[in-house]
Amino acid sequence: MRKGIIGNIIVAICILAMGFQYTAYGQRINTGYIYFGDKHKYQDAVNNTNDSLDTVYPSYFDIDQDGNLKITETLDQDFIKDMHNQGIKVVPFISNHWDRNLGRKALSNRYNLSDQIANAIKEYDLDGVNIDIENVNDADKDDYTDFVKILSEIISRDKEISVAVAANPNGWTYGWHGSYDYEKLAIYSDYIFLMAYDESYIGGPEGPVASISFVENSIKEILKYVDNNKVILGIPFYGRCWKEGDSYGGYGASLKRIEETVSKYLSDVVFDDRSKSVKATVYKNDGTYIYWYENEESIIEKIKLVEKYDLKGSGSWSLGQEDKSIWNYYSRWLDGEYLVDIYDHWASDSIYSMIDNEIMNGISNMYFAPNDNLTRAQAAVILTRLLEIDDEYVSSDSFDDVSKDYWAYNEIEIAKKYGLINGKEKNKFYPNDPITREEISAMLSRLIKDDYRDDSIEFNDVNDNMWSFDYINKMSSMDILKGYEGGMFYPNRNLTRAEMSTIVDRILKYNIEYIK
Template sequence: MRPEKRFAFIVLLMAGLFSQLFFENKACAYESLSYLYGGNTATYINSVAATGANLTTVCPDYFEINSSGTLRVTSKADALFVNSMHAKGIKVIPYLSNNWDRTLGRAAVTNRAAFAVELAAKVKELECDGVNIDIQNLTEADRNSFTDFVRLLRAALPGNKSLWVCVAANPWGINTGWQGSYDYKTLGESSDSIFIMAYDEHYTGGSPGAVASLSFVEESITYALKYVPPAKIIIGIPFYGRYWKQGAATGGYGITIADVERLAASLQFSAGYDNTAQCARGTLVVKDTDNAYIWGSSRLSAGTYDIWYENEASIEKKLLLVSKYKLAGAGSWALGQEPQRFWKNYGLWLFGRPFSDIENNWAQSYILKLTQEGIISGFPDKRFAPEGKLTRSQAAAIFVKILGLQNETGSKPFADTAGHWAQKQIAIARQYGIFAGYENNMFHPDKNITREEFAVICDKILFSPDTVNFAQKVYSDVSPETNSWSNKSIIMLSMNNILSGYPDGTFRPRNTISRAEAVRVTAALLDYPGGFSMSPGKIQNPASIEPR
C-alpha cells in the first residue's frame, strides 16, 4: 500500500472510531446536591435557578425535633417548592436537624420507634423523595440507639423513598465523642447514602486554619471506604469559610464565600492560596467606618481578620475526588453562600473533567447531562469538539438513542453505509422513517446536517399538536416562502423552547448545526412534556424527511 493511501485509510478509520465513541460510551451518573438553609420558597427557587442544570437533589430545612422527641415540621415545608423542583427533574430530600442540640437529638432517638413512623409518614405526605438525617453532637453513648433509629426509619419509609445519613468526617478513626456516635458500617447498610460532612477541620473556638484542607477531605474518604461502598458515599464540601480576628480571645466564626469575595472587593484585603491545605486564605482590614456586614446581618468590628475559605481552585480539587474514588457524588453546605460563577464549571469538576475543551462553554451543562444519560460521549483524546459539525450518521444515532430504538433490527442498509460505525442506527432510522436517503440508495452518512434539517426531524418525532400560529414571524430569515418545508417545524419547536435563534434575530436555517447546538436541542427534546410520537411498537404514520 502506498504511504499516502495508508495514511488516508488510518484517518478514515480513526474518524469512524471517533464518531462511534461519540455515541456509545456511557458516563457514571453522579449525585449533585446542596442544602437549603435560612431562606424561604422564593429564595430557594432563585438559588436553585442560579445553579443552571448542575443539581440533581436539594435538601431543604423542613424537619426539626421537639423537646418531647416528636417531629417538628418547619414553616419552610411547601408543596409549591417540591412541585417546582420535580418539574425541573430535581429530587427533594429534606433534612432532619437537631441544630447541634444534644438533648433534642437524644430525645428523638429515645423515642425512635414512634419518631421513625411519624417522620416517614410526613415524607410521604409532602411527596418528597426521601429524608436526610442530620443529627449531630451525640456521643459514643448514643451510637446504638442512633443506629437503631436509622434502621427503624428505613423500615418505615416506602421503598421508593431514599434515606440518607450525615456523618462526621473521621480521618483520625476516633470512636469516642461526636465521631464515635456514627457506626459507618451499619449506617451504610441501613441507608441509601452516607453524606460525609468533610468540613469544620478548624472550627469556632479552635486555632486558625482551613475549614476543609484537601488532605482532610481525602483522608475522610479513605476512612469511610473501609466500611461503606463508594457507590453509597457522598462527599460534603463547604460554601463557607471561617475568620479569626487578630488579638481576639476566640475566633473561627463562619462566613460565606460570597461575603468574603464581596468584602475583598470593597475593603482592604490581601488574598493568597495555601498550597499545603489547598484552599484560599486572606487578610481583611476593617475600619470603623466600613460597613462590613455578613450573612445573618452581623457586622465585623474594626480590626484585622485572618480568613480561610474556598475558591474555584480548591472546590475543583475536592470535586475531582468523586471520580478518583468512584463515589456517589458531592453535596454542598449551603446553597446561596457561594459566588454564582462557581456553577459555571461545577459539573465539569464533579465529572472529573471528562472533556478537555468544554470549560466555560455555553453548552457545558447540556453536554454533561447527555453524557451522564449515556446518549453522547467524546473522543479518545478527551475532546468533545463542541463547535464541530454534526453529521447525518451522528444525528441518526442520537434520534435512535433518545427514542429507545437501539435494540431494533433496522431495514436494509443504504449502499454507502455497509461497514459504517452507524450502519445499524441508520438502518433503524430508515425503518422508522426518521431519515430518507438520496438517489441510488445513498445516505451520505458523513455529510453535515443543517439546522433546519435537524429541526424538521425533531418536529417529526415529537408529539406536538398544531396549536401555534405558523404565520407569525419568529425569525427574520425564516418564512413560509423561503423555507416552505421547514417553516412550521422551526416555529413549532421555537415556541416550545426547544429551538432558539441568534441575538440578531436570525435562525440561519441553512447553517450546519454544531455538536453543541445539537446537544442543547436534544436535551430540550428529552424535557419536552408532550413526549415522542414513535417508539418500539408505536409508529404514527412515518413519512420520510427528504434530504436537501
C-alpha cells in the first residue's frame, strides 16, 4: 500500500534527496492534460500558463490491440527535462480513448501492462502515471481496481499514481460510472482526478458542459469515499455547440476557438447565473448556433469550490484549448484571491479583511472596484453590517427617494432608525450620490460610542463653524480618518471603496464599541 506514516516519510526523504519540488499537505496544486497537437505544441501549452502548473499529464501512453503499452510519437525527452528544470512533474496519462474493447484488453493484461508502465517511467525519467481508462462498466470494476493496486505495488513510491474518474453527481453504480470503486482507488493512488464536465455531451440536448450544481454535486459524491486532500477538480477548457434546427449536436470546440467565433459574428453572449456558465447565440450566414462554454468568471466559480471543499487542487482538460489570458491570475484564484482589480492594490489587505468579515463585497465575481466612489447607500449597508443587525426588518419609508424595491432599502431604514444617517434635505437621502469624507465622519461618529476628541488637532480646511467639525475631530483624534500632507483634511472629497475598506479595517482592529 502507498499510505501510512512510514511510507510518507520515505516519500518525503526520496523527493528531497532528488532535489525535486515537494508539495506539502494542504498546499493546492494545479495540473493539466496535454493531448492536442504535436510535441512541439506541448511546450507552448505549458509556456502559456505563467508558472501556474505543478504537474502535466501528456499523451505519451496508449494501448495497443493486445492490451500492451504503446509509446506515442509525442514523447519528447527534451520536454521532460525542461519540465523538470521548471519544477513541473511529468505524469503521462494512459488512455483507451473511449474504446471499450481496448480498455478491457488493458485490464485483462494488467500484470504485463503494469510492468511495461513501470519500466517506461524509469526509462524516460517520468514522474508517474495517470490512468484514464473510460467507457468500461461496472462488470470491470474489480479488474480496474486491481490494475491500480498492481501499479501501486511495483512503481517507486516517489512516483505519482493518479486516476481520472467520471463526474457522478447522482451516485450511479452501473455503466461507466460503476467501473470506479472510489474508496479503493483512493487507497492505491495519490490523487483522484474528478472529470467534472460533460454534463452535456455530443448527441445530447443543449446545455452547459459543467453547471455549478453538476460540479458541486459531483464533488459531494466523491467526498463520500475519498479524502478531500486526494481530490483534484477537473475543469473543462472546451465548450459545445448546437445548431438550431439540427437533430444532432453538442460538438466540442476549444474555448479559444469559441471566443474567436463569438468575436467574428454577430452574437448574444450572456452569463447564465443559474448554471454559472456562458451561453452564446451566434448568428452565422448558414444559421443560428448555440455555444455553452467557460470564461474567466465561470472558471472562478469552479475554483471557489476547490476552496470551499478544501480539495487538493485543480486540473484541466486540456492545455492549449484555453484563452491564455486566464493564466494571468489563475494561481491567485487557486489561493482564494478572486478579485482581479485588487492584486497589488495599496489597500488590498484591508479589502480582504472586509471580504473575510462579510462587511464589503465585490461588485461582481471578479471586480471590487476599489477606486470607485463609495455611495451613500453602500455606506449605510456597511454601517448596519458593523452593527450586525442586517436581519432586522423595518418599514418606515423615511426617504421619498428610497423605494421598498431599492436594493439597500432595509439597511438605509435601519441606519436611520439607529440615528446613524440623515437625509441631505427633507425626506431625501440621495442613495446613489458619492459620500464625502465629512459625511462618513458624521456617520461613523454616530456609530462609535467613544466621545474622545483632541482639540490640538487642526486642519487648514476645517473650522469650528462647519457642521461636521466635531465629527471630523472625533474621527481624526481616534486615527480612524487621517489628514493629508500640508495639514489638509479635504472634507468635501469623495470617499473611494478602497478608502472605506481601510477606515473600517482600523475600526475592527481597535475593537471599538458600537451604539446598539
